[in-house]
Amino acid sequence: MRAAWIDASCGVAGDMLLAALLDAGAGLPAVRAAVDAVVPGEVRLIPEQVRRAGMRATLVRVVPERRDHAHRTWRDVKALLAAAALPGPVRESAVAVFARLAQAEARVHDTDVQDVHFHEVGAWDSIADIVGVCAALHDLGATDVSAGPVAVGSGRVATAHGRLPVPVPAVAELAAGWDIFAGGEGESATPTGMALVTVLAGRCSPLPAMRLHTTGVGAGSRDTPGRPNVVRVLLGTPTAEPGTAEAVVLEANIDDLDPRAWPGVLSALLEAGASDAWLVPILMKKGRPAHTLCVLSPPGRADALRAAMFRLTSTLGVREHPARKTALERGWAHTDVLGARLPIKIGHLDGAIVQATPEFEHAARLAARHDLPVRAVLDAAVAAAHAAGLAHGAPAPPDLATDPPA
Structure with missing residues (x-):
């Protein structure tokens, strides 16, 4: 299992997240092949090294290969994804991201989701970003994706619909249920970036415990004084703190x-x-x-x-x-009750027993065999466990079974 954690504390856009994943080791040929499978011959991905706020980062330029690009609805994009020769997980993830983005735009503009006809959904660069990110995560083998709170920015931004407050309506719609904060002036999170984070990341959480393998840093197009305009991806093997x-x-x-x-x-x-x-x-x-x-x-x-x-x-x-x-460390012991061996679940902490509980299903079957109330068998099991030293505060036996009883 490989974990990927997205640090969007300086904002997020689709091309920035793609650049971070490539910087973390995703294969550029695999990403290019996935994008070409959806929009063949339309775009070219060109990574380059840049500096943002004095730090190294990777920037990905999504360069058009045609002068005129088709204007596409969500219905058109869905058909392209269905027909493309993509790995199943890449297609499923890309469809989920585009669907969420289309739903947000449809709500903002009060239109039917199938007919959403905005650049956030249909443009070649958004297709390259979304399909590229899904292919990069697949190539990295990331099976547990999470992300921290997202900086969305503040102030106002010029759009085709006039000067809108930040976060713009689509980002606000996509951010529902996620932790966000301003994090500086201007627009820090785009609709494509917000859709990618909230759909592909299973949860909004602090950095999870992991054995870190590599860090990828993806740059935005601007170099903002005093704030690194980057997205980071931390990739590693999940670990757990004791207990x-x-x-x-x-x-x-x-x-x-x-x-x-x-x-x-x-x-x-x-x-x-x-x-x-x-x-x-x-x-x-x-x-x-x-x-x-x-x-x-x-x-x-x-x-x-x-x-x-x-x-x-x-x-x-x-x-x-x-x-x-x-969770307490746990294991299984047995005690003799009514001529039968009854399992006792032992929970222990720092070598001392905290809980010693008879397994109910086994006690119920034993009670039925002897035509007794279940509580009578449970009481007898607790007494037998105490007599055998399986009581609160006693040392946990070193030979506890790890597998639950059949």
Whole structure:
């Protein structure tokens, strides 16, 4: 697994992010091949070394190869991507970015999303930036992408629609749910750059724990005094602080699902790789009783679990936020109860037992065999565990099994 973290604290544009990924080691031939597959013979990518605020960076010039370029709608771009000979993950990522960008422009201009006809979606340079970034991430093997807060700028900027406040409406629309700040005068984040970050990065978070391999620095066209006009990408192997792990919490409020379906939904999500899944009773608008479905996911399973939530429930939307999980070291011991070996889950910290809990399913099966209440078997298991020295504060046995019981 390879992690990529995008530092957009000085702003972000599509060509800057592409330059940073190339600077981090993405293969230029792979990127050029992907762009040519979508718009053959229309553009040429030329990287060069520059300095921004006294620091080295890579700049990518996207040079047109034709004098007249077709004006394209989102419908046109989608057809180009579908017909292009692209690796599946590159095509899927590019479609997702363009779709998000088209939705934002459609909302801003109150038009049908299929007919969005703006340079942010149809221009050759935006196609090169978006397809190029998706191909570069694929070439780098980045499977866990995250990004920090984005500097969007301040003041006003001249556009085809007049002088607009910064962030411009499309950037503001795309930034919903993301952490942003001004970070200086002028426009620091473009719609293409904002779409790339918010779609391709699975979460907005501080720099995650990783063994750093390389850093890429991508430059914008301006050299702004006092502020490096760059995007950085840090690439490495994810690591975890002792006892901690990055996680994503997925949530949806649902008021129209048959209650009898919930046990199956929770079981299916756990089988699909959720670390945990649970329901919280809530009261929604008009006094409707409902539930919040919560799913704790490893970052690499968030996409699959989000899709499972849509498939298994009636929700129309899933929100998410990053989390950090701290877990006790754990293992399994056994104790004798009613002539059977009953598993005891041991959680320990710094070599001392913190939790010693009988495994419920095994206790329930044992209770059924002896026609006893489950609580009686659980009480007997706790007493037997204490008698064997498996109690709070006692030293954790050195030979705990790591695999859960069958």
